[in-house]
Amino acid sequence: MSYVNGKDVLPPGLLEELQGYIQGELLYIPKKAEERVRWGENSGSRQEIAARNEEIFCSHSSGCSVNELQKRYHLSEESIRKIISNAANAAGDEPLV
Secondary structure, eight states, X not given: OOOOOHHHHSOHHHHHHHHTXXXXXXXXXXXXXXXXXXXXXXXXXXXXXXXXXXXXXHHHHTTOOHHHHHHHHTOOHHHHHHHHHHHHHHHTOOOOO
């Protein structure tokens, strides 16, 4: 996020109006709701985590233990169980944890 001087981008009347509320401080102006994206969508992290979680669920369904998955993915037991449970619920299956 870069710093932009208000006097360089705002009409003088709007700048004067804003100065009635805040002066000499940083002000964050959020994007419009329709332009916002969810965490990880731009970087691809969301898709990578979804693929990892699917892999964890498939490995567990094929007989891999929670302990083995913990070591393989460097996650806590609670995280592994939550991933398996969420994936099972999404698939309409009964979780096997």
